[in-house]
Amino acid sequence: MKIAVLVKILPDDQDIQVKGDRTLDFSRAKSTVSTYDLNAIEAAAQLAAKADAQLVAVTCGPKSINDSKTRKNILSRGVDELYMLTDDGLELADAYQTGRILAAMIQKIGDVDLVIAGDGSADLYAQQVDVQTAEALGWPAINGGTALDTDGATVTVARILETERESIRMPLPAVVSVAPEVALPRIAGMKDVLAAGKKPVVEFTAEELGGIAAPTVETVEILAPVPTPRKKQIFDAADEGAIDAFVAALREVM
Amino acid sequence: MKTLVIAENEAAARELAAGARAYADEVVYATFADPVTGIADKCLVVEVPEGQAKEAAFDTFAKILADEDPQMVFFEPTRRLKALVGRLAAHNGASVMTDISAIDEESVQTRYFGGIAERTAKSVTPVAFCSAGAGTFKDAEPSGTDVVETVEYVAPAVTLECVERETLPPAEVDLTAADKVVAAGRGFGSEEELEEARTFCKAIGAELGCTRPLTETEDWFPREAYIGISGLMLSPEVYVGIGVSGQMQHMVGVDRAHVAFAINKDAHAPIFDKVDYGLVGAINNVLPKINAKLS
Numbered sequence: 104m105k106i107a108v109l110v111k112i113l114p115d116d117q118d119i120q121v122k123g124d125r126t127l128d129f130s131r132a133k134s135t136v137s138t139y140d141l142n143a144i145e146a147a148a149q150l151a152a153k154a155d156a157q158l159v160a161v162t163c164g165p166k167s168i169n170d171s172k173t174r175k176n177i178l179s180r181g182v183d184e185l186y187m188l189t190d191d192g193l194e195l196a197d198a199y200q201t202g203r204i205l206a207a208m209i210q211k212i213g214d215v216d217l218v219i220a221g222d223g224s225a226d227l228y229a230q231q232v233d234v235q236t237a238e239a240l241g242w243p244a245i246n247g248g249t250a251l252d253t254d255g256a257t258v259t260v261a262r263i264l265e266t267e268r269e270s271i272r273m274p275l276p277a278v279v280s281v282a283p284e285v286a287l288p289r290i291a292g293m294k295d296v297l298a299a300g301k302k303p304v305v306e307f308t309a310e311e312l313g314g315i316a317a318p319t320v321e322t323v324e325i326l327a328p329v330p331t332p333r334k335k336q337i338f339d340a341a342d343e344g345a346i347d348a349f350v351a352a353l354r355e356v357m
Numbered sequence: 358m359k360t361l362v363i364a365e366n367e368a369a370a371r372e373l374a375a376g377a378r379a380y381a382d383e384v385v386y387a388t389f390a391d392p393v394t395g396i397a398d399k400c401l402v403v404e405v406p407e408g409q410a411k412e413a414a415f416d417t418f419a420k421i422l423a424d425e426d427p428q429m430v431f432f433e434p435t436r437r438l439k440a441l442v443g444r445l446a447a448h449n450g451a452s453v454m455t456d457i458s459a460i461d462e463e464s465v466q467t468r469y470f471g472g473i474a475e476r477t478a479k480s481v482t483p484v485a486f487c488s489a490g491a492g493t494f495k496d497a498e499p500s501g502t503d504v505v506e507t508v509e510y511v512a513p514a515v516t517l518e519c520v521e522r523e524t525l526p527p528a529e530v531d532l533t534a535a536d537k538v539v540a541a542g543r544g545f546g547s548e549e550e551l552e553e554a555r556t557f558c559k560a561i562g563a564e565l566g567c568t569r570p571l572t573e574t575e576d577w578f579p580r581e582a583y584i585g586i587s588g589l590m591l592s593p594e595v596y597v598g599i600g601v602s603g604q605m606q607h608m609v610g611v612d613r614a615h616v617a618f619a620i621n622k623d624a625h626a627p628i629f630d631k632v633d634y635g636l637v638g639a640i641n642n643v644l645p646k647i648n649a650k651l652s
């Protein structure tokens with residue numbers, strides 16, 4: 104059995120700066136794995152171990168996502184191989200474009216039985232790429248998984264919705280996206296990181312996958328919101344009277 | 358212009374149909390059961406057979422889309438509809454913009470990186486799919502007829518068998534209706550420590566919510582209690598964040614609060630830049646003292 108986990112690599116939001124004109128400055132932001140995709144990797148790794156399956160990670164994005172630290176980060180978490188496609192045509196790619204290209208990658212990898220995606224990407228959080236990849240593959244999909252199990256022919260997904268809890272069984276091949284509570288990301292040890300450096304990384308080009316689809320969405324601008332004005336009166340509890348001053352401010356609004 | 362509204366719940370159906378009315382001369386609304394009447398020109402009901410996931414209605418919705426041929430589709434951002442409608446869009450090579458925060462004739466706004474920025478985007482496909490959460494069209498009124506049609510179910514090629522389904526107990530508190538909201542964050546070391554937060558809430562007349570990790574990594578709160586981009590988006594009078602670092606994904610949920618407070622042991626926590634009053638101190642040290650003074 105072969106399981107593929109979809110992992111987005113993007114700039115670490117902790118290092119994004121807002122410039123004076125409210126545009127974003129990514130120059131100090133290093134690439135990182137999209138937060139909730141770490142939970143997806145862990146869920147996939149646990150399922151792969153249980154089902155004695157091979158686990159591959161699949162990612163695509165602009166050229167800037169290709170750095171050895173992030174590659175090792177992914178490969179140190181129970182992933183056997185990493186497949187990547189980097190192309191600057193994917194800068195600001197929409198869910199349709201990303202879904203099409205990821206589906207083409209999965210087809211090219213071959214023999215994939217189950218695709219696992221994260222809860223949503225840290226930048227767009229559209230919760231779309233999982234189902235759109237499934238549609239491009241023509242495979243069934245279920246989202247919001249909190250527990251997964253497979254017998255090799257079907258996958259059973261427990262999910263929690265807004266007001267219901269349900270369990271869905273569907274035949275493989277299929278796509279499942281998982282909520283963060285599905286599994287806590289592991290802390291990779293030194294040995295895992297060293298071993299990760301020796302694992303295969305396969306790079307595809309957009310050309311060999313039939314090119315990147317035309318965008319469905321055009322980004323007009325990306326601007327930081329004007330922050331709500333705040334008084335920012337900060338008291339230090341170590342100082343005399345600080346708690347009283349804070350309580351007095353609270354009483355004002357009670 | 359014609360707009361198709363797809364919603365599972367009544368409140369969303371009303372708001373989206375009202376929002377759609379502002380842009381479209383014809384509004385068609387589709388749902389699974391218990392249709393709301395008087396909000397659209399036509400209501401379509403899709404009945405999914407017992408023992409199937411609702412997503413199994415994909416082929417039926419694909420037929421509705423082909424028959425109705427709308428220029429715009431508004432859908433409620435539930436998990437199921439994100440899957441079902443997202444797939445419908447992909448099937449048609451159409452754009453999807455989820456959880457829009459604003460819309461005009463030209464473009465929509467969505468949040469980028471959890472609210473660090475707002476992204477203005479335009480659909481470049483003949484039909485555009487948008488999901489909008491509660492409050493996006495809150496001042497609009499829906500109108501329409503009582504025409505309800507049950508759509509013939511088109512069985513999917515692949516079965517999505519529902520092995521088990523259970524309704525979750527209703528939420529205990531409604532944070533969206535609360536004037537004052539306190540959020541507990543990871544700064545709370547244990548579930549017991551939350552008692553001090555509850556005492557504090559009683560003293561100031563607030564409801565207690567939390568940051569996302571407290572419903573996920575810990576299960577100290579039900580999932581409907583977390584505030585932020587992927588949870589509750591609130592506009593309370595007063596917000597107090599206790600042991601909350603002030604990450605954007607959480608703060609966008611409360612940045613419309615009239616007055617904001619924070620308690621955090623780290624003087625450099627980003628939340629202190631986003632509040633009116635802050636107290637630098639450890640919860641177990643300062644919160645009991647605050648509670649004593651308030652009682």
Ligand SMILES: Cc1cc2nc3c(=O)[nH]c(=O)nc-3n(C[C@H](O)[C@H](O)[C@H](O)COP(=O)(O)OP(=O)(O)OC[C@H]3O[C@@H](n4cnc5c(N)ncnc54)[C@H](O)[C@@H]3O)c2cc1C
Pocket residue numbers: 138139223224225228471541542543544545567568569570583584585586587588589599600601602603604606607620621622623626638639640641
């Ligand atoms: C796509 C996406 C969507 C997300 N959506 C949401 C969302 O909707 N809502 C949400 O909340 N989060 C969301 N998150 C998570 C978010 O990024 C943050 O991780 C989360 O909000 C942090 O929660 P926190 O402030 O409780 O914890 P932390 O960031 O760990 O902060 C804990 C704070 O407590 C302080 N502290 C520690 N001990 C004490 C003590 N004894 N006394 C006082 N202070 C103490 C620390 O100084 C620190 O500032 C999302 C993340 C992603 C990637």
Ligand SMILES: Nc1ncnc2c1ncn2[C@@H]1O[C@H](COP(=O)(O)O)[C@@H](O)[C@H]1O
Pocket residue numbers: 109110111112137139140143161162163164198201205219220221222223224227228229230231232233
């Ligand atoms: N560029 C990408 N490469 C690989 N996986 C992706 C990419 N974008 C999104 N995904 C996957 O799809 C999920 C949903 O993404 P999104 O629709 O952007 O919220 C993510 O959690 C990832 O698992």
